[in-house]
Structure formats: C-alpha cells, structure tokens
Amino acid sequence: MSQQPGQAADAPADQPSLHRVLVDGIRDMIVCGELESGERVPEAFLCRRFGVSRTPLREALKVLSVEGLVQLRRNRGAIVTPVDPDRLRDIFETKGALEHFIGLHAASRATDADLARIDALHADLVGAERRADPGRYTRLNENFHLELARLTRNPELVQIYEALQAKVLRARFMINVDPARVRESLGEHEAIMTALRARARLDLAERLVAHNERTSEAMLRLLGDAPG
Amino acid sequence: MSQQPGQAADAPADQPSLHRVLVDGIRDMIVCGELESGERVPEAFLCRRFGVSRTPLREALKVLSVEGLVQLRRNRGAIVTPVDPDRLRDIFETKGALEHFIGLHAASRATDADLARIDALHADLVGAERRADPGRYTRLNENFHLELARLTRNPELVQIYEALQAKVLRARFMINVDPARVRESLGEHEAIMTALRARARLDLAERLVAHNERTSEAMLRLLGDAPG
DNA sequence: TCAGCAAAATCTGAATGCAAAATTGTTGCC
DNA sequence: GGCAACAATTTTGCATTCAGATTTTGCTGA
Structure with missing residues (x-):
C-alpha cells in the first residue's frame, strides 16, 4: 500500500x-x-x-x-475470502511446518553478513517497539521473519512463505495487537537470535516453531473477540 | 473463432x-x-x-x-519453466518440510476408515508394481501421498502440497524411473504404513522425510543423466 | 559471405463489444 | 402485508479489435 x-x-x-x-x-x-x-x-x-x-x-x-x-x-x-479462525489456524500450522525447516537450515546456510543484517533488523524492531510505532513494527517484523526464511536459499519455500505471511498479515490488520504480547514476542525474537548466532539448528527450529505457535494462539484469541 | x-x-x-x-x-x-x-x-x-x-x-x-x-x-x-536440478532440489526440500508436519499430525487426526482407505491404496500400489504398470503406479503413488497429506485436515497445506507434487511429477515424466528404486520405494511405503497403523508420530514423520529424501536423491541422479 | 539496418510480419498488452447469467425492482395476486 | 412471477438492470464470460513491442525477413553494401 x-x-x-x-x-x-x-x-x-x-x-x-x-x-x-x-x-x-x-x-x-x-x-x-x-x-x-x-x-x-x-x-x-x-x-x-x-x-x-x-x-x-x-x-x-x-x-x-x-x-x-x-x-x-x-x-x-x-x-x-473471509478470514476464518479455522483457516487461520491452518495457515499458521502450515507456516509452522516451514518455520521448522527454516530453523534446521538457516543457521548452516547463513553467512556472517547475513547474521549481521538480521541482527540489525532485530535491533530496529526493538527500537520500533520502544517508540511505540506499530506500523513500522509490523513491517519490520514481517521483514525479520522473511529474511530468516531467505536464509534457506530456497526460493520455492520463500515464495510459499510470503503468501502465508500475507494471509497472516491480513488477519493482523483486523485486530488490535496486545502490547504485552508484543513485548513477549520480542523476547522470543531474542531467543531466536541467540540460537541463530550460536548456529544451533535444533534450538533455532524449536524456538521458531514455538514463536509461531504463540503468535497463532494470541491472534486466534483476539480474532475470537473481534471476528469476521 | x-x-x-x-x-x-x-x-x-x-x-x-x-x-x-x-x-x-x-x-x-x-x-x-x-x-x-x-x-x-x-x-x-x-x-x-x-x-x-x-x-x-x-x-x-x-x-x-x-x-x-x-x-x-x-x-x-x-x-x-525449465526443469532445473537446483530448483527441483528446492521443491523436494520444501515438500520435505510438509512431509515432516504430515507425519507428526496425520496419525492422530486419521480415522480408522482413513487408515483402511490408505491401506487399500497401498495394496493397489503394490499390485501395480507387480504387474509392471508404471502409469498406474505413478498415479496411485501420487494419490497415496496426497491422501496422507489430507489426513492433516489442513486444506491450506494440501493445496501447497498438490502444487509441489505437480512439479515433481513433471520431472518424473522426464526420466526413466529405475525399477530397483521403485521396489525400494515400496519398502519405504511399508515402513510408513507400519508407523501410521501404530499411530507413531515421530516414526511416521521420520520415515516420510526419509522417503522424500531418497526419492529426491534418486530423481536428481537420473535427472543428471538426462537433463532438461 | 556476412554484418548492418530497415520494413514487414508476428506477437503481446489492453480496450471494447456482445450474449448469457444473475441480481434487482415491480407488479399482481392471495 | 406478504409473496410469487415477471421485466428491467446490472454483471459476468468470452470474443473481437486496436495499438504498441518484438521478432523475423529482406535488402544493401562492404
């Protein structure tokens, strides 16, 4: 837009x-x-x-x-297409399957320059939260995860990931994100960055999947309050 | 006109x-x-x-x-779109990410009727191999894996899976499948069925991923001999 | 023979036109 | 007043048409 x-x-x-x-x-x-x-x-x-x-x-x-x-x-x-909680759950589940793969392979395929770039993105994200800039935060957040997906060097996967992200983003625009959940989410990002820097495959996969599930739960809860 | x-x-x-x-x-x-x-x-x-x-x-x-x-x-x-080994590897990798998820969730979400149906499909597949009917075998094989994907009850995932299958199928039509690999593949299917019947999540996931990788390796090897 | 260039033919991108289907509005009847 | 049947309008599916870009063809001259 x-x-x-x-x-x-x-x-x-x-x-x-x-x-x-x-x-x-x-x-x-x-x-x-x-x-x-x-x-x-x-x-x-x-x-x-x-x-x-x-x-x-x-x-x-x-x-x-x-x-x-x-x-x-x-x-x-x-x-x-109506935003349906059941379908959104499906979308998050599918994205979760990709997150798992991203975790397993991002660490080994990333260059040091990649890590620095994503580190910077993460820092920006923290800044956007501090300055309470939800628009910028949302955009940076999408970017952060997309960059992680790109670390797989798998364009096929990235394309599918982007399409799933778009659908999630649509639901996100329909709800008022809980600031507490945003801070929690940033904590999860910290854990993700720690695992990525350490190039700890299993850890990274586990944390990405967990982050995805937390986000899913939070959004589905809020969507239940303000549906359709 | x-x-x-x-x-x-x-x-x-x-x-x-x-x-x-x-x-x-x-x-x-x-x-x-x-x-x-x-x-x-x-x-x-x-x-x-x-x-x-x-x-x-x-x-x-x-x-x-x-x-x-x-x-x-x-x-x-x-x-x-040219069939490129690198892209085909990407496709198999992405499909592998989905196979892992399918393995983790198919067993718990499948009804007994589902299991019976897929068992029958598997039997048909064995029959097609015995009668050396490669066309029917290929079709049944696609169906077998698609039915497994459907067990997730996740239409989002199934749609993506189908698109990936189509691309794999295209490559398959370009090569002559090794009969020895077909028999090996059926053995892997047996292992998959065993895990599914036992509803052993981790086993099933592991075997689906392994089967996907074996198939990927075999196809990429053959594609190397007779490239696009 | 072949490189360079111009005209023609071909192909694609997008607008318009037309018939069929669906939606909406109206009338007549109970 | 409510409802079914019918006509008018709108909307869609597809074919056709027009304009611009690209590729091919054909010519010229070295």
Missing part, C-alpha cells in the same frame, strides 16, 4: 505490467482491510478504482484467487 | 468455467511433457489447441505463472 494506485495517471510507469500492478494493488487493498472480509467486489468498482479496463483486472482476480485472497464463483463475481 | 462459449468441445456440462478447463489442460500438457521444458508457447498455438480466444487463455497463463509452471516476460510471451 505504499503508493495509491487510484489514479490511472501513473501511466508513464510502463516498466511493470498493468497486470502486476493490479495484483499487487488489490492484494494490498485486501491485506490492509480496505476491502472487507467477505465483501463482494464487482469488477466495475475495481476498474474505476484503478482506471483500467476489465481485461487485465480479471487476470489479476484470477491470480488472487489462486493465492486464496478472493473467491470466484462462476457468473457470480468475486468475494474477498 | 466460430466456437460459441456453450460448446467448448471437451466441456460436456457448462459447470466448469472455460478458464479452469484451460488451467487444468495446459498444466497437464506441461506436467506430461507435451510442452517441453523451456519451450516458448505462443498464445495463438494454445488458442487453436483448445479452440478458445486469447482472453481466457491469457488468464490461464497468468495462473500457471503463479504456480511456477510457466514464466511470463513482458511483451515476450510465455515459456515453459
């Missing part, structure tokens, strides 16, 4: 294909909650919003359907 | 959308090797092949691009 794609006026940007702009733009709208969970999304609405014709827009909707962010029903248009 | 939407040749009912027919159809063409690795695929060719216009076809290509089976370059058309 870094740039408002509302104008067709950004035509000079001919580098990225319109199709990609739309996929990213609509994804952001969904993740940020600008399009509400379960809401019906007429093509014409998005066409006006982005100032494009239906052809590239429909291509984008098909892609987002594969990503699971919208659901398409024949002749009945698109709806934003 | 003169093809009216209602009678798209191989669409008996009007239930499945043309778009889905195309995605499935082109995916099959790629997986089975009918479209060769790295081959350039002009839209017009596929339009003639399926008797449709470019609009739904392009939608299908965008979807397959997200699945990673084709690569789209702006203004330069689609190419079938």
